[in-house]
Amino acid sequence: MKVLIGIEIHVHLLTKAKLFCSCSTDYEGKEPNNLVCPICLGFPGSKPKVNKKAIDFGILAAKALNCKINPEIFFSRKSYFYPDMPKNFQISQYEIPLAVGGYLEILGKKIRIRRIHLEEDPARLVHVGGDITSATHVLADYNRAGIPLLEIVTEPDFTSTKEVREFLSKLSSILEHLEIFDPSKEAGLRVDANISLEGGERAEIKNITGFANVEKALNYEIIRQKNLRRIGKKVERETRHFDAETRSTHTLRKKEFEEDYGYIFEPDLTKIEISQSWIKSLKMPELPDKRVERFVKQYKIPKQQASVIVYIDKALADFFEDCSKIYKNYKQLAKWIVTDLLKCLNWNKITIRESRVKPKSFVELLKLIDKGKITERLAKEIIKEYVPTGKSPEQIVKEKKLVTIKGKKELEKVVLAVIKENKKAVDDLKAGRKKALEFLVGHVLKKTRKTADPKVVRELIEKLTK
Ligand SMILES: [Zn+2]
Structure with missing residues (x-):
């Protein structure tokens, strides 16, 4: 059964300020809800302003991933109701993203990149007393709300978890070389994965952090879907959550479709022209x-x-x-x-x-x-x-008082002594009997109390018996 996997990667861009306001993005270890302003808290009447640096970073990533950059882009409101976004919409890109149609080559195979777009990160939710499915209550920290996210969406071109891991590792290295991403930051890179068996519905696993977890989540999901098919049941189209502790996935909600988000153009932001001279002005480092x-x-x-x-x-x-x-x-x-x-x-x-x-x-x-x-x-x-x-x-x-051979000269002396003492084995070796070599190596190792390197000893014996 062929497995098809497509992934969406959300990357925190290393800008100093948030995407639509001047609040700091340096939120790790900070008192919750301190790095906020009316814009990133979504107060009525507040007006967003685009951080040009985030677009610069997006352009660099798009170029490195062989994408076509759209000459005109704009932002849209993605409507949804959830406490991590108090204005009840997220400013994202939908109709015309920053870039489309790229690829990244891994293991001699091209993984196509469907699109790259910019959006604001929602608040960080802390689930108290359990995970997302079992918590007694939830705390919200808006320090993270508004940090620029680069979303990279691939086509369902992966056929194994190994390919996904290779891709993520290489992608992370590229973004690091571009100096637009810091992999040591917690939640700096999050993955959503769509998985299906050929001919079946796909399930989406949301918000997996850490490469190892991505692999575990995918492996679990593949087995779950294969088992369903084996007993004649259908895989339902739905959104699932990965529990890192039990290494399993659970139903979160039945999958909504992109159209359900009721996208509208963001009226507070104008369209942005991305000229060739803007693209050319950004220096590409060694990738x-x-x-x-x-x-x-x-x-x-x-x-x-x-x-x-x-x-x-x-x-x-x-x-x-x-x-x-x-x-x-x-x-x-x-x-x-x-x-x-x-x-x-x-x-x-x-x-x-x-x-x-x-x-x-x-x-x-x-x-x-x-x-x-x-x-x-x-x-x-x-x-x-x-x-x-x-x-x-x-x-x-x-x-540790580790006894070691003091030098090559000393080792040579031992080897010469062993050669002298084992005439027959030496003759056998010269006659091409390989076993004799191992016999001699064994004697040298014994004499040096196994502190000599067998490889070096082997070479020495061969050299000195020629
Ligand atoms: Zn702010």
């Missing part, structure tokens, strides 16, 4: 695809590794480049970042930005390996303690 190409060329690292580093997030790509200034073995650097460093970050459920990993200490670890002071195997152990604590790797080695 992830170009940065991957440059990494391959400049640092001579494999494209697959460069892609992982750049598409995961901008901070990781910046980390790689910061390390490259003080450590010149780029291949080794890239390898350790995409394998053990990422593994440890994921294990600790943190990003590089949230971690205490710094270029200086990370490079210190790599240099310990290069100097032969620790083996790669030991480094893999050290990194497990280093990532969550940020403690100097040298310090960890000292504290």
